[in-house]
Amino acid sequence: MNGAADMGGMMGFGPVVPDAETDPLFHAEWERRVFAMAIAMARTGAWNLDMSRFARESLPPAQYLSMTYFEIWFAALEKLLAERGLVRADEIAAGRALLPPGRVPRIGQPDEVAGILGKGKPGTVRDVEKPARYVVGERVRMRNMHPATHTRLPRYVRGRTGVIELNHGGHVFPDSNALGKGEAPQWLYTVRFAGPELWGAGTDPALSVSVDAWESYLEAAT
Amino acid sequence: MPPARPPHAHHDHDHDHDHDGGTQLSEIDLRVRxxxxxxxxxxxxxxxxxxxxxxxxxxxIGPRNGAHVVARAWTDPAYREWLLSDATAAIAALGYPGGQSMVAVANTPTEHNLIVCTLCSCYPWPVLGLPPVWYKSAPYRSRAVLDPRGVLKDFGLDLPPGTQIKVWDSTAEIRYFVLPERPEGTDGMDEAALARLVTRDSMIGVGLPLTPAQAAQ
Structure with missing residues (x-):
């Protein structure tokens, strides 16, 4: 969707304020708890990664832009739980359960956490039967599309022409997975754009920007 | 809802949580509990x-994992080649977590790489740990793809004009990190000493590795 999370190319947010590498990653205990609750609830299988991303990016723009990062995570967690009837808003207000628990696919155990930083095959890699439509070096145009649902195609590259730089094999397709319509894996590519193609004449010609894009985001450039 | 604050306040220090061991909890702290x-x-x-x-x-997890990977690549040409062709396996071979598809992108004298996630906060956890606040903030996400030289100046990095800047927007589950150039004057240094020169920011692309003189300070 064309939400506030799709920030590439926006202006007016001011300078980036660097930190020191030794600075804490969390600035209050509640941020740690939100982080851990979001990871733990995701591992129950009550929703998938793409559903949780959509819950964050579909927050109303004025709200999204006025919240800190972990406030966004918390608001999305409340929304995901409420949508599934797992925790209602009045239960959070009360600080206790007012309804019996809902069903989640699995409950994680503390001793599983040691293995959580996965080994082996990355989580979204899948086989795709049909051959890749594009080859490295080929020119492609990003579709001009504006789905109201989840997509990982940023606005700033839509309709722009670039070159296939890498082929990453088959990966779960977020636009489908976020809707609960299955993983529908597709070929995933890196597409590289020249700066002026994205930002117009006068752009530093020494700039290029690459995005990762699923095959259905692309069409052959004519 | 908490009161509105400036967009993505750079640090969250303005929360009224109990910094000083006091008992006053913010509204969000109470809701989270x-x-x-x-x-x-x-x-x-x-x-x-x-x-x-x-x-x-x-x-x-944290950037010392990545520093080890970079230092190994600086000292072992075969490892460097492996890292650039199959980073997922090369990183796992040093005992660091798998589970994410990794790609290492190498800086050269004429090309500088920068990593961002404009849509959310995708970051190479296996080598760098969790992202810093600025990486997840609106100023960085909005401007890294439009004005990367300006962003680098915010970090005090002024690259020579003509240096090719390659920005990698992590829009899928591929996780990029930068293999910076080995600093000059480090010929006799072993892997452990070299790893101390490798900063987190140099692996995101918003900085360069320390020189031996900077590291000694």
Missing amino acids: ALESVLVEKGYVHPATLDALIETYEKK
């Missing part, structure tokens, strides 16, 4: 799981 109580009461999560998750992500 309430939700945790409900999740535990309903049996969805085990409290020990939450503690273990925090411990794991805060302490067991």
Whole structure:
């Protein structure tokens, strides 16, 4: 969707304020708890990664832009739980359960956490039967599309022409997975754009920007 | 809802949490505690799981993992080649977590790489741990793809004109990180000493590795 999370190319947010590498990653205990609750609830299988991303990016723009990062995570967690009837808003207000628990696919155990930083095959890699439509070096145009649902195609590259730089094999397709319509894996590519193609004449010609894009985001450039 | 603040305040220090051991809790602190109580009461999560998750992500991963990977690549040409062709396997071979598809992109004298996630906060956890606040903030996400030279100047990095800048927007589950150039004057240094020159920011692309003189300070 064309939400506030799709920030590439926006202006007016001011300078980036660097930190020191030794600075804490969390600035209050509640941020740690939100982080851990979001990871733990995701591992129950009550929703998938793409559903949780959509819950964050579909927050109303004025709200999204006025919240800190972990406030966004918390608001999305409340929304995901409420949508599934797992925790209602009045239960959070009360600080206790007012309804019996809902069903989640699995409950994680503390001793599983040691293995959580996965080994082996990355989580979204899948086989795709049909051959890749594009080859490295080929020119492609990003579709001009504006789905109201989840997509990982940023606005700033839509309709722009670039070159296939890498082929990453088959990966779960977020636009489908976020809707609960299955993983529908597709070929995933890196597409590289020249700066002026994205930002117009006068752009530093020494700039290029690459995005990762699923095959259905692309069409052959004519 | 908490009161509105400037967009993505750079640091969250403005929360009225109990910095000084006081007892006043912010509204969000109370709501977060309430939700945790409900999740535990309903049996969805085990409290020990939450503690273990925090411990794991805060302490067991971090940029020292990546520094080791970079230092190995600087000292072992075969490893460097492996890292650039199959970073997922090359990183796992040093004992660091798998589970994410990794790509290492190498800086050269004429090309500088910069990593961003404009849509959210995708970051190479296996080598760098959790992202810093600025990486997740609107100023960085909006401007890294439009004005990367300006962003680098915010970090005090002024690259020579003509240096090719390659920005990698992590829009899928591929996780990029930068293999910076080995600093000059490091010929006799071993892997452990070299790893101390490798900063987190140099692996995101917003900085360069330390020189031996900077590291000695």
